[in-house]
Amino acid sequence: MAAVPPSSASGGPEPPPPPLQYSLLLQHLVGEQRRPRAWDPAALGGIPSPPKSEEQKMVERAMESCAFKAALACVGGFVLGGAFGIFTAGIDTNVGFDPKDPYRTPTAKEVLKDMGQRGISYAKNFAIVGAMFSCTECVVESYRGKSDWKNSVISGCITGGAIGFRGW
Numbered sequence: 001m002a003a004v005p006p007s008s009a010s011g012g013p014e015p016p017p018p019p020l021q022y023s024l025l026l027q028h029l030v031g032e033q034r035r036p037r038a039w040d041p042a043a044l045g046g047i048p049s050p051p052k053s054e055e056q057k058m059v060e061r062a063m064e065s066c067a068f069k070a071a072l073a074c075v076g077g078f079v080l081g082g083a084f085g086i087f088t089a090g091i092d093t094n095v096g097f098d099p100k101d102p103y104r105t106p107t108a109k110e111v112l113k114d115m116g117q118r119g120i121s122y123a124k125n126f127a128i129v130g131a132m133f134s135c136t137e138c139v140v141e142s143y144r145g146k147s148d149w150k151n152s153v154i155s156g157c158i159t160g161g162a163i164g165f166r167g168w
Contacts, residue, residue: 066134066135066138066142069134069137069138070131070134070135070138071131072134073130073131073133073134074127074128074130074131074134075127076130077123077126077127077128077129077130077131078123078124078126078127078130079123080126081119081122081123081124081125081126081127082119082120082122082123082126083119084122084126085115085118085119085120085121085122085123086115086116086118086119088118088122089114089115089118089119090115095111095114095115095118096110096111096113096114129159129163132159132162132163133155133156133159136155136158136159137151137152137155139155140154140155140158
């Protein structure tokens with residue numbers, strides 16, 4: 001028969017606790033059993049801020065959505081493209097120039113009309129490129145599951161390739 005270890009109920013010494021295993025320690029420190037800590041920026045010398053309300057959280061979620069980012073890039077691209085188009089038309093010496101009659105001086109109305117047409121053309125192109133880049137970046141970020149600088153580089157390559165393929 002095997003010897004039975006003495007029990008603590010009989011008044012003998014208690015056996016020592018089992019040694020702490022490294023894998024159990026890791027589960028408590030970085031694994032699923034880790035308890036999240038409430039981070040207070042005031043404890044580290046930061047500016048304390050009150051917790052966000054539900055309305056603030058809702059607005060943040062809306063502003064971080066792909067649709068909002070794409071719309072913002074589209075509108076921003078339209079404005080920037082329009083300004084760039086008007087600027088380049090102002091520098092161009094051929095604005096308002098009629099190839100049928102090269103000696104005729106264009107009127108101010110003709111020059112402004114050409115500047116407006118070039119501004120609208122640039123605005124549309126910049127808006128499309130901005131929306132393409134923003135949507136592509138959102139898709140890449142969703143696919144990779146990370147938010148870092150590589151998403152912008154990858155989406156820039158995809159957008160540039162799509163623009164180049166269109167002209168091919």
